[in-house]
Amino acid sequence: MRKNRISKRIPAAAASAVLALGAVVGTGAVTAPAVADAPAQSEAAASYEVGFLQDMIDHHAMAVAMSQTCLQKAxxxxxKELCQSILEAQQQEIGQMQTWLHDWYGITYEPKMSEGDMRSMDRFETYTGAEYEIRFMQSMIRHHWAAVREAEECLESAEHAELTELCSNIREVQLAEISQMQTWLEQWYDRSGGRPAATT
Incomplete structure (x- = not known):
């Protein structure tokens, strides 16, 4: 994602208020898994899930915008077919994450783009042909790697099974798309895809 780590976390007081919307948690040592239409049962998980969902919505929105330019310029x-797949999948996931934010935490959230994102999109408008494809794939690979790292953290930190299932899917799909774009960069342009040593 755009940040090294998810930084938008709801404060402890807000997390406590969110938790009050759900069933009262018992005092046992083991916390039960979160249930549908209810917030995570631990304050830390509730804070994490809200921050993750908001950041991943923004992150997906950037990928959607990039994919729209790809359909026009690749x-x-x-x-182009990969970009169409990214666009459709991530638009659907944005809608799903918005629904969870509303249903679990009473939050209505619309995607946001930073000034840096907008500058990046402006630069993409200046590229054409091979230069566009090379820069697009290299940028989308970096973008995907960031999402993969955050999805792996989600698997460790989120409570809702629906959310961890989505994070597992994000990791699997985006790793496959990274591999495909790396292959194309090498085959079409003899360029490296920027493969890091690890995802964490």
Whole structure:
């Protein structure tokens, strides 16, 4: 994602208020898994889930915007098809995450783009042909790696099973898309895809 770590976390007081919307948690040592239409049962998990969902919505919105330019400017049909797949999947996931924020935490949230994101999109408008495809794939690979790292953290920190299932899917799908774009960069342009040593 755009930040090294998720930074938008609701404060402890807000998390406590969110938790009050759900069933009262018992005093036992083991916390039961979160249930549908209720907030996470631990304050830390509630804070984490809200921050993660908001940040991932923003992150997905950037990928959607990038994919829209790809459909207009890419020259390889294979890349256009991948961009269409990214656009459709991440739009659907944005809607799902917005629904969870509303249903679990009473939060209505719309995607936001930072000034840096908007500057990046402006730069993409200046690229054409091979330069566009190279820069697009290299940028989307970096974008995906950030999402993969955050999805892996989500698997450790989130309570809702629906959310951890989404994070597992994000990791699997985006790793496959990274591999595909790395292959195309090497085959079409003899360029490195920027493969890091690890995802964490």
């Amino acid at each position: 020259t390889h049909q294979e890349l």
